[in-house]
Structures are given as C-alpha cells and as structure tokens.
Amino acid sequence: MKTLAELSAIRDRMKNKIAVREGSNETRIVVGMATCGIAAGARPVLNAFVEELEKSGLAGEVSVSQTGCIGMCRFEPIVEVMRAGEEKTTYVKMTPEKAREVFEKHIKGGKIVTEYTKAEGLN
Amino acid sequence: MKELSLNILDIAQNSVKARATCVKIEITEDADTLAFAITDNGCGMEKDFLANVTNPFTTTRKTRRVGLGLPFLKMEAEMTGGSFEITSKSEKEYEDHGTRVFASFNKNSIDFIPLGDIVDTICTLIHGSEDIDFEFSHKTEEKEITLSTAEMREMLGEDIPLSSPEVLAWVRDYLTELY
Numbered sequence: 337m338k339t340l341a342e343l344s345a346i347r348d349r350m351k352n353k354i355a356v357r358e359g360s361n362e363t364r365i366v367v368g369m370a371t372c373g374i375a376a377g378a379r380p381v382l383n384a385f386v387e388e389l390e391k392s393g394l395a396g397e398v399s400v401s402q403t404g405c406i407g408m409c410r411f412e413p414i415v416e417v418m419r420a421g422e423e424k425t426t427y428v429k430m431t432p433e434k435a436r437e438v439f440e441k442h443i444k445g446g447k448i449v450t451e452y453t454k455a456e457g458l459n
Numbered sequence: 460m461k462e463l464s465l466n467i468l469d470i471a472q473n474s475v476k477a478r479a480t481c482v483k484i485e486i487t488e489d490a491d492t493l494a495f496a497i498t499d500n501g502c503g504m505e506k507d508f509l510a511n512v513t514n515p516f517t518t519t520r521k522t523r524r525v526g527l528g529l530p531f532l533k534m535e536a537e538m539t540g541g542s543f544e545i546t547s548k549s550e551k552e553y554e555d556h557g558t559r560v561f562a563s564f565n566k567n568s569i570d571f572i573p574l575g576d577i578v579d580t581i582c583t584l585i586h587g588s589e590d591i592d593f594e595f596s597h598k599t600e601e602k603e604i605t606l607s608t609a610e611m612r613e614m615l616g617e618d619i620p621l622s623s624p625e626v627l628a629w630v631r632d633y634l635t636e637l638y
C-alpha cells in the first residue's frame with residue numbers, strides 16, 4: 337500500500353541530489369500542451385518523457401517542461417529538444433512510442449531521430 | 460476530445476493561465492451520471508466576456524482567434540443530455556474572485572465519452588504547475604479517491620519540487636493503486 341508518508345522517504349533520498357540538480361540542465365525537452373496539443377495526444381507523450389527521465393536517472397542534466405501553443409496545430413503533438421551546442425530540434429506528430437525512442441536515441445545517445453523531425457514530417 | 464480526462468486537463472489549464480493558486484477538481488459519479496467541477500481562485504472573467512465564452516469565437520489568445528476548450532466541453536456534455544454551467548467573478552470587481560466550470564454527462568448516451576486516464580491528467584497538472592495547490596477528488600458509489608498537493612508539499616518539505624520525476628512516479632503509483 338502506497339502512503340503519503342513515503343514522500344518523506346523520497347525527500348531524504350533526494351536531499352543530496354537536489355543541490356547538484358539546480359540549474360545544471362543541459363538538455364531541455366519541451367512539449368506543447370495547449371488545447372490543440374492535448375486534443376492531438378500530447379498528454380501521454382509528455383508523461384512518456386517524464387517516465388523515461390525518471391528511469392534514466394538523468395534528472396540532473398535533462399529537464400522536461402510544458403509550453404502553450406507552438407503555432408502549428410496540425411503537426412501536434414509537437415516536442416522541441418534543446419541540447420547544449422546543438423540547434424533546436426522540432427519533433428512533430430509525436431506518440432509515446434516515438435517519445436521513448438527519441439529519449440533513447442537523441443537524449444541519451446546524441447543522435448537526432450530525423451524521421452520524426454519537422455522537415456521530414458512535412459513531406 | 461477522446462477522453463473526458465483530457466477536457467479536465469484543458470479546463471484546468473485555463474485556471475493555471477488565470478494565475479490561480481488553488482484549483483479544485485471534483486469528479487462525482489453514480490450509475491447513470493458522471494459530473495465534474497473545476498473551481499479556481501484565478502483572475503475570473505467579467506460579465507460580458509463570460510456571457511460569450513462558450514461561443515467558439517471568444518478567446519484572449521493571440522495565436523488563434525478562436526478559443527475551443529469551453530465550447531468543446533459544453534457541446535460534449537449537452538450531446539449526452541447532460542448540462543454545462545460556468546460562473547465567474549472577476550478580480551476587477553470581487554475580493555473572492557475565481558471561476559467554476561461544471562459539466563455533467565449522461566453515461567447511457569451513445570455520445571458519452573469515457574473518463575479515460577485521469578491519473579495521467581493529474582500527473583500532467585502537477586508536472587506543469589508545481590506551485591499551485593491542486594485538490595483532486597473522485598467520488599463513486601463505492602469509494603472516494605483524493606489527493607492534495609498541499610499535503611504532499613508538507614511531507615516533502617521546501618526543497619524537493621513536486622515536479623521531480625521521482626515525485627511524479629509516486630503520484631502515478633499512489634493514484635493507480637487507489638483506483
């Protein structure tokens with residue numbers, strides 16, 4: 337049985353890690369979560385990234401955040417990836433499966449998954 | 460929307476945009492009806508604006524002329540034979556400003572959309588707005604499930620953000636187990 341009290345155990349476990357974590361995010365994953373994004377399936381895409389981040393233990397270097405309308409509603413769900421020393425990558429028409437693949441190959445492996453990027457998705 | 464929990468996410472995001480510090484999400488269900496109310500203490504809306512807000516040509520957004528969230532929800536509720544209500548007090552006129560959106564659905568209608576993954580919606584809200592107090596409750600004939608982020612914050616202390624992946628994983632497991 338899960339209890340609220342477990343949160344204080346999480347607190348104790350995380351206390352030491354958190355100082356390192358602040359401000360050191362080198363990679364940012366941003367998911368468009370306006371009405372158009374939500375209707376197109378952005379919610380499970382966002383949560384797939386959050387889950388992969390939790391499993392990977394990379395929360396110090398990588399952050400996942402939400403934003404409003406990115407302005408290309410017909411390509412939603414849209415995900416932007418910003419990595420240090422790299423131009424912004426825009427992934428379009430994302431799914432949770434694609435999100436997990438992007439996390440594995442791009443976020444962890446440093447290789448952009450070009451099939452899912454905007455230029456390719458436009459064809 | 461494919462799931463009512465997506466409408467709930469969308470409507471609660473309006474509360475976030477309205478700079479609410481407390482957002483209450485209450486779902487009540489019996490054999491024939493599912494209803495939810497989303498109540499916030501955000502900036503509210505003025506009378507004239509409120510009167511037109513369920514008409515799809517109203518929005519304060521700059522990127523697109525048409526607001527869709529509220530008109531969608533109203534239509535979806537009414538299509539099942541349910542009802543939709545919105546009340547709001549603007550911060551320009553009231554100390555106790557805020558907005559309440561209520562929608563009820565007839566579960567037996569062929570147009571009824573299932574609630575879907577409400578746990579995913581709650582995780583998304585906490586992830587996106589860790590400083591807001593979310594009070595969630597889901598009452599059915601058998602049980603009541605509740606979660607308060609203010610209570611969570613008390614257990615976690617000041618230093619651990621609610622949006623940390625570890626905390627969100629806990630929220631997911633905690634709620635999933637209660638369901």
Ligand SMILES: Nc1ncnc2c1ncn2[C@@H]1O[C@H](COP(=O)(O)OP(=O)(O)OP(=O)(O)O)[C@@H](O)[C@H]1O
Nearest residue numbers: 371473474477503518519520526527528529530558
């Ligand atoms: N809880 C709220 N508090 C204050 N104002 C609100 C609230 N909910 C809606 N509004 C106002 O009503 C407008 C219409 O809301 P609606 O959700 O229908 O569309 P939108 O949020 O503008 O755009 P969309 O949801 O399509 O991205 C909003 O732009 C906002 O000005």
Ligand SMILES: [Mg+2]
Nearest residue numbers: 371469473528
């Ligand atoms: Mg909206």
